[in-house]
Amino acid sequence: MHPTDEELVKAYLEEDDQEAFRTLVERHQEKIFGYLMGMVKNRAVANDLFQETFLRVINAMQERRGSYTHQGQWLSWVMRIARNAAIDHIRKRKKWADVSQDEDEEGRSFWDTLEGEEPAADEQLHHAEQKEWLDEHIQQLSPEQREVLLLRQETDLTFREIAELTDVSINTALGRMRYALKNLRRMMEESGKTSLAETGDQ
Amino acid sequence: MDKELRIIRHLYGEDEHPEEVSRLLASDDALRKEYHELRVVKQQLDGRGRQRPDAGVLAHITEAAAQASTEGTEGTTSRRDRPPVARQRHRRRQRIGIAAAVAVVLMVSIGLWQWPGTESGGPAQASKSESVAVATDPSSASAGESSSASGSNLPSWDEGDDVVRLYRYIETLQARSSPAHWDSAEMPIQSVSQMPSNR
Numbered sequence: 001m002h003p004t005d006e007e008l009v010k011a012y013l014e015e016d017d018q019e020a021f022r023t024l025v026e027r028h029q030e031k032i033f034g035y036l037m038g039m040v041k042n043r044a045v046a047n048d049l050f051q052e053t054f055l056r057v058i059n060a061m062q063e064r065r066g067s068y069t070h071q072g073q074w075l076s077w078v079m080r081i082a083r084n085a086a087i088d089h090i091r092k093r094k095k096w097a098d099v100s101q102d103e104d105e106e107g108r109s110f111w112d113t114l115e116g117e118e119p120a121a122d123e124q125l126h127h128a129e130q131k132e133w134l135d136e137h138i139q140q141l142s143p144e145q146r147e148v149l150l151l152r153q154e155t156d157l158t159f160r161e162i163a164e165l166t167d168v169s170i171n172t173a174l175g176r177m178r179y180a181l182k183n184l185r186r187m188m189e190e191s192g193k194t195s196l197a198e199t200g201d202q
Numbered sequence: 203m204d205k206e207l208r209i210i211r212h213l214y215g216e217d218e219h220p221e222e223v224s225r226l227l228a229s230d231d232a233l234r235k236e237y238h239e240l241r242v243v244k245q246q247l248d249g250r251g252r253q254r255p256d257a258g259v260l261a262h263i264t265e266a267a268a269q270a271s272t273e274g275t276e277g278t279t280s281r282r283d284r285p286p287v288a289r290q291r292h293r294r295r296q297r298i299g300i301a302a303a304v305a306v307v308l309m310v311s312i313g314l315w316q317w318p319g320t321e322s323g324g325p326a327q328a329s330k331s332e333s334v335a336v337a338t339d340p341s342s343a344s345a346g347e348s349s350s351a352s353g354s355n356l357p358s359w360d361e362g363d364d365v366v367r368l369y370r371y372i373e374t375l376q377a378r379s380s381p382a383h384w385d386s387a388e389m390p391i392q393s394v395s396q397m398p399s400n401r
Binding site for chain 2: 012016018021022025026029030031033034037043046047050051054055058059062127130131134135149152153154158159171174175177178181182184185188
């Protein structure tokens with residue numbers, strides 16, 4: 001029987017159970033790291049942000065008046081810390097600020113006008129290349145669309161939790177996800193990756 | 203909720219009434235086409251696999267967690283408290299209050315020192331000395347304008363006999379002369395000999 005996140009948190013804080021904390025981290029590491037990796041697209045930076053996130057988590061959990069309220073949403077709380085760390089990093093690189101975040105009626109923003117770095121049209125994609133192709137084109141999405149897509153795909157947070165985390169309505173979160181998927185689909189078709197696009201139809 | 207958004211929730215298994223979505227998809231060709239296209243993309247995304255941080259990162263985190271836990275319980279049964287923020291604020295307020303009180307005392311002291319008629323001396327005393335000197339100068343035509351201190355208005359420190367006689371002489375002169383001005387006629391020389399001698 002697998003203990004819940006809340007039980008592991010309690011074991012760590014009240015019984016100094018180090019293994020409980022390690023289990024917590026290992027249980028969610030792929031989700032959190034996958035999100036960070038998708039946001040910064042650099043493994044070394046993602047490692048640093050992952051470590052920084054959990055150092056903040058440890059400090060906050062140890063403080064009596066820390067920000068964790070023990071309401072059974074440990075992963076959502078950790079993701080908020082991870083998201084803030086990622087945004088801080090991106091803002092420092094000035095790839096987030098000074099750009100209009102207004103979206104048009106179809107959910108497109110300034111970022112959608114950027115030209116993408118598409119691979120050669122005749123390039124045959126194997127499974128690893130398919131992943132690489134997707135990773136590259138996820139970066140071409142608007143920051144808002146990319147973030148919602150990564151949060152949903154990597155961390156398994158619900159759209160309601162994503163909406164709360166990003167401080168938008170659930171309809172806005174769903175709309176961004178819809179256009180993220182549509183834009184990826186359009187990129188597949190424009191780059192001639194019909195085999196990639198048709199794989200799922202079988 | 204728009205049907206286009208609803209199929210997104212359905213795609214990720216969050217729809218509370220999937221049978222309704224099924225009916226929508228069956229009756230709307232455009233919606234069904236979009237749903238299938240988006241499902242293809244999702245399947246590709248699902249096939250990307252998960253990534254993990256480096257092993258050293260995880261080790262460092264667990265070490266930090268152990269250290270934080272040890273520091274929290276070392277020597278005590280309860281976790282260490284935060285620094286007493288409230289007390290530091292109280293001390294700071296105390297210092298500010300003391301500084302304000304000192305400033306007020308200084309200002310009051312200076313004001314009293316500057317105010318004429320106080321016993322503390324300083325410029326008020328000097329100005330009074332000047333007025334007395336002007337009054338005792340027979341060549342001064344402004345004697346009438348000097349302080350018209352009668353015996354009853356003498357400051358408490360001006361109680362010497364010589365000074366009292368001096369004031370009375372001033373009063374006499376004032377009574378005899380018309381309102382004096384600098385350009386008025388000189389005092390008669392006889393008045394000088396009538397001045398009290400300072401023995």
